Amino acid sequence: MTAQTAPTRADAAPLPLASAGARRLVVVGCGLLLLLGLSWISLFVGSGSISAGTVSDTLSRWAAGDLPAGARDTTELLILERRVPRTVLAIVVGAALGLGGVLMQALTRNPLADPGLLGVNAGAYAAVVFGSATMGVTIGFAHVWLAIAGAFITAVAVYLIGTSGYAGASSAKLVLTGVAIGALLSGLSYAVTLAMPTVFDQVRFWSAGSLQGRSWDELNAVLPFMMIGALIAALLPRALNAISLGDDAAVALGARPGLTKVAGLAAVTLLCGAATAAAGPLSFIGLMVPHALRMLLGPDHRWLVPLSLLAAPVLVLAADILARLVVASELPAGVVTAFLGAPVLIWLTRRKAVKNL
């Protein structure tokens, strides 16, 4: 019968797939430019008045290998041991949270899913606070493990509670469960820090989501976990595309929703646990980035997954730079992301219908 159908113009034109077209190249190009530009700016802003000339000079000498570790003055140390790792950390923390958000929204088919809203970051934070209180854990590998364990337990608990019961899984129910559990864990963490001043000192700045005072140690401690999480995520985009059509359709297409969800949850746990261990609970990154990317590129995870690694670092870098500029004594970056993210959340929930993904 196809032979009788008159050929139409659309036959010869390329299929209008979202993954095709010049738009994605523009998005990638803009993303790269912003990332480079903001990374550069991030090296020049901060406490202590260091002139731009000194920064460039130090960086170029460092890049040329002309600045051995033993022979650095205070200013050079500040630039190389604080500002550079802080910038790199903003990039990797952003990438981890953005990717975590994309995965979570895809796995739950819930446009409001966010590692912060669903309590995962609060779980990671609480685990570290309890660990510091009971075992005296400080920054390092043990700290990261604790954060990841906390993230995992919270993610599983929120998912189980939020999807059980007669009404089944709904966006609102899952988010409410996440917010409730997150609030409970934050409250408990707060109580512990109030009762134990030593713990309070350790987690004070970290608790609001901050990149201040971070060094290469934190970066080295969390990076392996994020890499594993990102590698798992790299295997998932096609399966995520299949399960976004519903579990029944996904099975019929030969995907395995159960396996995909387990792998995706593992990746989310590693990414968000590690990000929280490094920077504290930064909220809304995982909510905003996937939405922005979907608006630009459509709902194809073969693009959303890699581009979240570009877009989210841009957002975190921008938030961290703002945090350093707005107030003389520095805001935690988490406060800035909350200021940006809260209106976005309100806008998303107020749209005519919060559709399932």
Place this chain on the structure above:
Amino acid sequence: MTITEVREEAVAELPQLQTEHRLAAADLACGYDERSVLKELNLQIPEESFTVIIGPNACGKSTLLRSLARLIRPAAGEVLLDGDAISSVPTKQLARTIGLLPQTSLAPEGITVADLVSRGRHPHQSLLRRWGREDEAAVRHALEVTGTTELASRAVDELSGGQRQRAWIAMTLAQQTPILLLDEPTTYLDIAHQIEVLELCTQLQRDGRTLVAVLHDLNQALRYATHLVAMREGQIIAQGAPEEIGTAELVREVFGIDSLVIEDPETGRPLVIPRAAAA
């Protein structure tokens, strides 16, 4: 190259549909919790048929279809494909043989028709095999057959119910399976769109596919099916050509109502007219 040549080349690239697949249920039993929904049910789906399953609510027709689509694991018995249990067939291979139009479809917000249809290519791709000419040809073909080529760049959210259902059918066609299962494909559609979807099913069957659908409307089932399966309480009461088994006795036995069965002046098929209760 002219437009026609491009199109013909695209169609010629399509692999021939294999039609020797035979789907069957052998001693199939299914149940939610303790209640059994299907009771040792045996069924052979005739090749290249448009098989329609009918029956009252909760008779197990949807469960049967979902079992055939391996969405439900049977408590006992097997669903067989060419004599092999489908539980032993690799999941992607099965997805290249049996397609499914789910009862409720979830389209991601903002997805275009072309993107939705291209997701039907999932079982033909892998980490090593990327999107290629064959996939492109299959998507074009599916759009063309379902008359959705013109809609390709539209967002699925913006379509009418009938257009949306055609886009989803195109998605399952892009999967290029010789067998296609449809779970209540006309539910939520108005009469014009119901007819549109059923006519499309007939056309797909005539192209050489095997279709199995669950339908609610008895007269539509009698009109469009080439093979009718009537179920009640988890068992098959009767099956065969609609002209042969579409009788008032069957309607009473399956649905428990008295009816008058006349010849549909439009098609010559049986047409069921329920009798008024007070008559």
